[in-house]
Amino acid sequence: MPEPTEPHRRIFMTANTEEQELKDRISLIESMIAEGRRTTESWGWIFVFWGVAYYVAIAWSAWGNHRVPAWNITMTAAMLVTFGVVVWRKFGGTQKSQPVTTFGRAVTSVWMAVGISFMVLIPSLGMGGRSNSNLVVAVIGTLLGTANAASSMILKWKLQFACAVVWWALAVISCIGTHAQSFYGLLVANFFCQIVFGIYGMIAQSRKQKECRAGQGVSHA
Amino acid sequence: MTGSAEELELKERLNLIETMIAEGRRTTGRWAWIFVFWGLAYYVAIAWTALFHWSWAWLVTMMAAWILSWAIQKMQRKQPEQKPSTTIGRAIICIWATMGVSLTLLLPALGFSGRFNQPLFVAIVAAMLGTANGASGLITRWKAQFATAVVWWAASVAACFASEDQSTIVFVVAIFFCQIVFGVYAMVYEARLRKQETAHA
Numbered sequence: 001m002p003e004p005t006e007p008h009r010r011i012f013m014t015a016n017t018e019e020q021e022l023k024d025r026i027s028l029i030e031s032m033i034a035e036g037r038r039t040t041e042s043w044g045w046i047f048v049f050w051g052v053a054y055y056v057a058i059a060w061s062a063w064g065n066h067r068v069p070a071w072n073i074t075m076t077a078a079m080l081v082t083f084g085v086v087v088w089r090k091f092g093g094t095q096k097s098q099p100v101t102t103f104g105r106a107v108t109s110v111w112m113a114v115g116i117s118f119m120v121l122i123p124s125l126g127m128g129g130r131s132n133s134n135l136v137v138a139v140i141g142t143l144l145g146t147a148n149a150a151s152s153m154i155l156k157w158k159l160q161f162a163c164a165v166v167w168w169a170l171a172v173i174s175c176i177g178t179h180a181q182s183f184y185g186l187l188v189a190n191f192f193c194q195i196v197f198g199i200y201g202m203i204a205q206s207r208k209q210k211e212c213r214a215g216q217g218v219s220h221a
Numbered sequence: 222m223t224g225s226a227e228e229l230e231l232k233e234r235l236n237l238i239e240t241m242i243a244e245g246r247r248t249t250g251r252w253a254w255i256f257v258f259w260g261l262a263y264y265v266a267i268a269w270t271a272l273f274h275w276s277w278a279w280l281v282t283m284m285a286a287w288i289l290s291w292a293i294q295k296m297q298r299k300q301p302e303q304k305p306s307t308t309i310g311r312a313i314i315c316i317w318a319t320m321g322v323s324l325t326l327l328l329p330a331l332g333f334s335g336r337f338n339q340p341l342f343v344a345i346v347a348a349m350l351g352t353a354n355g356a357s358g359l360i361t362r363w364k365a366q367f368a369t370a371v372v373w374w375a376a377s378v379a380a381c382f383a384s385e386d387q388s389t390i391v392f393v394v395a396i397f398f399c400q401i402v403f404g405v406y407a408m409v410y411e412a413r414l415r416k417q418e419t420a421h422a
Contacts, residue, residue: 109359117349121377124378125344125381127381145319146319154311
């Protein structure tokens with residue numbers, strides 16, 4: 001068996017280094033995707049919170065005494081609470097905030113843009129006199145479908161994509177269905193895509209925190 | 222030692238993120254022709270509807286524009302200088318793809334149900350384009366693109382309070398600034414970067 005010549009050895013080494021670099025890059029991207037999912041999971045409470053806020057607004061507008069401002073008051077209160085918690089977590093929280101990854105930043109940008117569209121479009125439709133319950137539910141379904149689908153595609157998260165499909169289905173049902181169909185559709189979509197998905201995110205996050213603490217305990221021991 | 226190693230790793234990570242953001246802007250620059258192309262397609266549809274009062278004008282123009290842009294991007298992908306997409310580039314593509322799916326689902330559903338009218342169409346399309354441009358602008362930290370998002374959101378609000386004709390004017394103006402002007406600007410930006418790269422090589 002002849003010994004490999006110097007140029008051959010160099011080519012072999014370069015190929016090896018390139019392969020290693022590629023592997024490192026893939027593992028970095030995978031860890032960033034996992035970190036992005038963790039970011040979404042750490043915001044699981046916000047899905048649940050908004051799910052409950054929608055239910056309060058629905059119940060208030062359906063059975064309450066002051067039906068007209070029900071949605072406006074509930075949504076404004078929910079927005080203020082969300083804003084306050086976000087600011088507190090960012091600047092004054094007791095937990096040390098994790099550095100933001102590219103994936104986390106991308107997902108945050110998507111949700112921020114959708115939030116702005118929400119605040120711009122829904123009150124304007126109402127004040128412009130173009131709003132009706134079916135249309136509002138269709139717009140909510142479309143915007144939440146877009147946000148969940150974009151986030152899930154960025155994070156390669158099938159469960160969140162399933163939520164997007166449910167929201168899109170609700171948007172179509174609200175356009176072509178009756179008032180009652182749209183109403184019940186919203187109740188069901190809200191339950192699965194906000195409450196259930198949010199609780200799932202919260203459980204996943206607390207499980208990972210526990211694992212992390214257990215791992216730290218082992219390393220200290 | 223550990224502190225400086227961590228600092229170095231953090232710097233490397235920041236550098237990587239900065240490179241990815243720059244590459245994300247370049248991705249938008251490479252797709253800038255599509256802004257101009259769709260801007261012109263909207264103009265064709267608006268003019269066709271206004272002049273000939275044919276109710277299928279929008280559907281036919283949008284379908285034709287979709288098929289043409291798909292064919293052009295297929296040809297573009299075959300070019301040898303095409304670079305692999307980065308994380309941020311992929312995120313931007315995801316945002317625009319989901320925006321496209323949402324509009325494809327919502328607008329025909331509104332049309333079939335008879336809830337469709339011109340101001341509502343402008344308000345929804347402008348809000349969705351505002352969302353996509355806003356998210357892309359935030360990801361790539363590109364103020365010019367975020368400014369287009371603000372224009373689209375303003376158009377969305379204006380359309381809610383406008384008459385049919387007023388909403389059409391609002392739409393035409395927003396298309397001009399956010400599709401044509403921004404598209405040309407992004408094309409120039411990308412061409413300038415490509416020239417710089419060639420000069421360095």
